[in-house]
C-alpha cells in the first residue's frame with residue numbers, strides 16, 4: 001500500500017491547483033478545501049472582491065493562495081494568466097474546471113456552447129501544455145475535474161444549451177480520459193441543485209423548499225458537498241479513477 005497522508009488526501013505538499021470560478025459557490029468551497037489539504041491554490045474569477053475574500057480566508061487558515069481576474073471565456077486571457085502563474089509559482093498539477101455561464105444568462109445556443117464547453121477544453125489544452133513542459137516529478141498524480149451537471153446527462157432542463165453543454169463536458173471528460181490518461185486523469189462531477197449564490201432566489205422560494213423535500217436527504221446540497229467530491233476525484237486517493245461522471249445529488253436521480 002502506498003503511504004498517503006489522509007489529512008492531505010494524498011496530495012503532494014505545495015503542489016499547485018487551479019480553480020476557476022473560485023470567488024463563489026462550488027469553486028470557492030473547492031478552493032478552501034484544496035488549501036486545507038495543503039495545496040497552493042490559484043483562484044481565478046471575474047469578481048475581484050470575491051477573490052480577495054477567498055484568499056483572505058485561505059491565508060487566515062495558514063494556506064497559500066494566488067488570485068487573478070481572468071475571463072476563462074477568452075483564450076488569450078487563459079494563456080497569459082497560465083504563463084504568469086507558471087512563472088511566479090510552479091507548474092499547475094491539478095485543475096478544477098468549474099466556472100461556466102449561468103443558465104439564466106441570455107446567450108444564443110452556439111455562443112453558450114462555446115463559452116461553457118470551449119472554455120473548459122481551452123483550459124485543459126493549456127494545462128496539458130504546462131504538464132508537458134514540466135519535469136515529470138512535478139506532474140505526478142496530475143488530474144482534472146470538470147463540473148458538469150445532472151442536467152443533460154440524466155435529466156433535461158432549460159434553456160437547451162445548458163444540458164447540451166453539460167453533456168458535452170461529460171463526453172469531453174471521457175474522450176480525454178481515454179486518450180490522455182498517460183498524462184493525467186480526467187473526471188467530472190454531476191451536481192443536482194446546489195444552494196450557491198446563482199440559485200438563491202430559487203433555493204429560498206416555496207418551490208425550492210418543496211424540491212428539497214423530494215430529495216432523499218431532504219435538503220439542498222451546499223457548495224462544500226460538491227467540493228468534497230471534487231477533492232476526492234482530484235486527489236491521489238482516486239488514483240485509479242479515470243473517466244467517470246460522479247453524480248453528487250443526494251440520491252435525487254433515484255426519485256426522478
Ligand SMILES: NC(=O)c1ccc[n+]([C@@H]2O[C@H](COP(=O)([O-])OP(=O)(O)OC[C@H]3O[C@@H](n4cnc5c(N)ncnc54)[C@H](O)[C@@H]3O)[C@@H](O)[C@H]2O)c1
Pocket residue numbers: 020021022023024025026027044045046047050070071072073098099100101147148149150190191192193194195196197198199223
Ligand atoms: N448551483 C447549481 O445548482 C449547479 C448545479 C449543477 C452544476 N452547476 C455548475 O457548477 C459550476 C459553478 O456554479 P455555482 O453554482 O458555484 O455558481 P456561482 O454563480 O456561485 O459561482 C460561479 C463563479 O464563476 C465565476 N465566473 C463566471 N464566468 C466566469 C468567467 N468567464 N471567467 C471566470 N470566472 C467566471 C463567477 O464570477 C462566479 O464567482 C457551474 O459550472 C455550474 O453550471 C451548478
